[in-house]
Amino acid sequence: MPPAAAHDSHNAFIETWPEAEQSAATGPLAGWRVAVKDNICTRRGRTTCGSRMLENYRSPYDAHVVERLAAAGAVIAGKTNLDEFGMGSTSENSAFGPTRNPWDTQRVAGGSSGGSAAAVAARLVRAALGSDTGGSVRFPAAMCGVTGLKPTYGRVSRYGLVAYGSSFDCIGVLATSAADAAEMLYAIAGHDPRDATCVDQPVPDYMAMLHKRPGRLRIGVPREYFAAGLDADVKIAVEAALEVFRAAGANVVEIAMPLTDASVAAYYLIVAAEASSNLARFDGVHFGHRTASPRDYMDVYSASRSEGLGEEVKLRILLGTFALSSGYYDAWYRKAQQVRTLIRRDYLRAFEQCDVLAGPTAPFAAPLLGNLRADPLAMYLGDVYTVGANLAGIPAISIPCGFTAGGLPIGLQLQGPHFAEAQLLCAAHAYQQATDWHQRCP
Amino acid sequence: MPPRIDNATVRHIANLARISLTDEQAARCGEQLSRILDAFNQLSQIDTSGVEPTAHPLDAHSVLREDVPVSPPGAEAILANAPRAEAGCFALPKVLEQGAA
Numbered sequence: 203m204p205p206a207a208a209h210d211s212h213n214a215f216i217e218t219w220p221e222a223e224q225s226a227a228t229g230p231l232a233g234w235r236v237a238v239k240d241n242i243c244t245r246r247g248r249t250t251c252g253s254r255m256l257e258n259y260r261s262p263y264d265a266h267v268v269e270r271l272a273a274a275g276a277v278i279a280g281k282t283n284l285d286e287f288g289m290g291s292t293s294e295n296s297a298f299g300p301t302r303n304p305w306d307t308q309r310v311a312g313g314s315s316g317g318s319a320a321a322v323a324a325r326l327v328r329a330a331l332g333s334d335t336g337g338s339v340r341f342p343a344a345m346c347g348v349t350g351l352k353p354t355y356g357r358v359s360r361y362g363l364v365a366y367g368s369s370f371d372c373i374g375v376l377a378t379s380a381a382d383a384a385e386m387l388y389a390i391a392g393h394d395p396r397d398a399t400c401v402d403q404p405v406p407d408y409m410a411m412l413h414k415r416p417g418r419l420r421i422g423v424p425r426e427y428f429a430a431g432l433d434a435d436v437k438i439a440v441e442a443a444l445e446v447f448r449a450a451g452a453n454v455v456e457i458a459m460p461l462t463d464a465s466v467a468a469y470y471l472i473v474a475a476e477a478s479s480n481l482a483r484f485d486g487v488h489f490g491h492r493t494a495s496p497r498d499y500m501d502v503y504s505a506s507r508s509e510g511l512g513e514e515v516k517l518r519i520l521l522g523t524f525a526l527s528s529g530y531y532d533a534w535y536r537k538a539q540q541v542r543t544l545i546r547r548d549y550l551r552a553f554e555q556c557d558v559l560a561g562p563t564a565p566f567a568a569p570l571l572g573n574l575r576a577d578p579l580a581m582y583l584g585d586v587y588t589v590g591a592n593l594a595g596i597p598a599i600s601i602p603c604g605f606t607a608g609g610l611p612i613g614l615q616l617q618g619p620h621f622a623e624a625q626l627l628c629a630a631h632a633y634q635q636a637t638d639w640h641q642r643c644p
Numbered sequence: 645m646p647p648r649i650d651n652a653t654v655r656h657i658a659n660l661a662r663i664s665l666t667d668e669q670a671a672r673c674g675e676q677l678s679r680i681l682d683a684f685n686q687l688s689q690i691d692t693s694g695v696e697p698t699a700h701p702l703d704a705h706s707v708l709r710e711d712v713p714v715s716p717p718g719a720e721a722i723l724a725n726a727p728r729a730e731a732g733c734f735a736l737p738k739v740l741e742q743g744a745a
Contacts, residue, residue, distance in 0.1 A: 212742060259725055260724065262717035262721035262724070262725075262727060263717055264720060284661040285661075310728060355701045356701075356702050357700060369699065369700050369701055370701075395707075395709055398707040399700075399702070401702065461690070463686070464686060464687060464690060467683065467684035467686055467687050470680070471684060471687075477660060482661075482662075485662065486727060487734060487736065488722075488725070488726060488734055489725035489726060489727070490725070490727070491727070492727035492728070496737050498736050498737055498739075499692070499736065499738070499739045500662075501737075502736060502737060504662050504664040505664060507662055507663045507664075508663055508664045511663070514670075516663055516665075516669075516673070517673060517676055517677070519661050519663065520654070520657050520658060520661060520663070520673055520677060520698075521677060521680060521681075523657045523660050523661045524649075524653075524657050524677065524681075527656075527657065527660065530647065533688070534681075534684075534687075536697055537687050537692065538687060539687070539697030539698050539699065540692035540695040540696070540697050540698075541687055541690055541692060542697070542698040543692075543695050543696055543697060543698045544690070544692065544695060546701070578676055578680065579676075579679055579680055579683055582680070584676065593701075594701065595701025595702060620702075624661060
């Protein structure tokens, strides 16, 4: 496998680390070169979150998942590019330049974990960590033709993940196969007392469970996922994937998820509100960028934030601040939280009849650089299939299932009940035994 | 009913968020926020009577641990990232005026 730096023509990495410091590796991930999204704290190098605000920030501690990777014998090749603080679907909102899609360098890699997805797609690393708040592992996985897993909320410790939307954020895995994703998840999952939202539940042996034949898989396909905005090539590829599952004995049924469209609005209002609170810590006082010549105490905050934070980040902070502000809180933030309850109920109801839900990961394949970023609302609507899993806290996986006529990867998304990662990985693995989309390289 | 995101509203929110905007940025943000809130106003059509808001995706409860000290990173490690540090403290411009905001 080539050294990362020499071959990173897609700007997948913000920082690559020379191999010299790695000790003789033993453990389940011995020999694995992996990458870590740059919103995950590492004592080595910098943790920039793709932002001018943290351009020179050096974390005094390692994230829990970084400790776990090291303990498992993996070698971290470097920190990958992202949309600033996780806010974006294209990895263009980075202070360090966009990440280009290895399948077509005029196109985006998806986001916000675009660097991790591109690094895996280009085979610069075997696997990578990303974070998924509204789809930021799954969406770039689909755009780049790799496997991307978002675990159940609380399955993996967030200690050391720079917070964006604390009730949504999940550290996830990008890899070239469900089998590799299973190995990575097993290494990083589990209880950590340093994250109060991390659950204390045993971690199943995902690898052993990959090969289980669970009997007739009941797959629910929400009819709302096939509405007008879906790209024709994506629809064809997803329908073909469902045929593969049917041929293997699955029972595929149409179901209703009537709040699918509303999920984008509910998600963005709540996550922006949470972000406005989480990003209040970036104030130029204790760390990060401080404006050079503050006029007064207040200016330290305002000028530092204005200079250090990018446009999309500022927009979301303003949206969130608005939603939480006096006079608007009930109609916007509280309303969105009530809709979140209804969406969660819809998922629980769906899982009474189905083992997994299936559909496209994204309504389209990778757009050209510059297109999606120009229209924030259009960008938000691209998350229509992914935000539901974050609202409900459930696990979901995106796996390659074909290509557009223009040769761009298409992702199939499977969603499962809380803590059903084993079931998702098993279904994904079975699909990858019957097809070879995931083995294609740019 | 989606609110008018006029310049005064943008200025008010930006002040709450401690972000300073140029006139051009404020105008652009106002437009974008208006479009976004117009679209998101669809939520008002959904019947949520009697529905509890979800604050947390799991059944949240207070997590306790043993009252035993743990070692945090030392002051030196923390101050290493300070924009300006003096005498083991974070240095800042003085608050110039006390009194009504």
